Amino acid sequence: MADLHQARAAKERLRSEIAERPGVSGIGVTPDADGYAVQVNVQRRNDAAALPESVDGVRVQVRVIGPITAHSRPTRLRAV
Template identity: 45%
Template sequence: MSDRDAARAAKSQVQDLVGSDPRVNGIGLTHVGPAWAVKVNVVDDQDYPELPEQVSGVPVVVRGVGRISAL
């Protein structure tokens, strides 16, 4: 499995863990150095669901992006 495939699988696991939490705006993939990682966008980087640092060996990063709404 490629690094990107592993990250996609980890993203699915993270989605199952916190995808329905209202503090989470989105879940995607990003790079941490040369490696793929799961990125969890949250409303407030001081108040977010508990997440592991890694899922199946893939890093998980959290970024506060504020509230997102349609224009």
């Protein structure tokens, strides 16, 4: 069971290890069944293959979110 402080420390350690890894879209802390875990968002299932199951005793959860794309802002506002 990891508390919030432990999960944040594990997140920063993992962030430095995977900073330039392709396919990783983001990393954060998420509630877990018995405390907190580190969540890593990846674009494809294959991108999660080399990620650890835990960091410093904190569980790592992987979430496949797909590619991130930018959308243009609408140029017209519609009346409500």
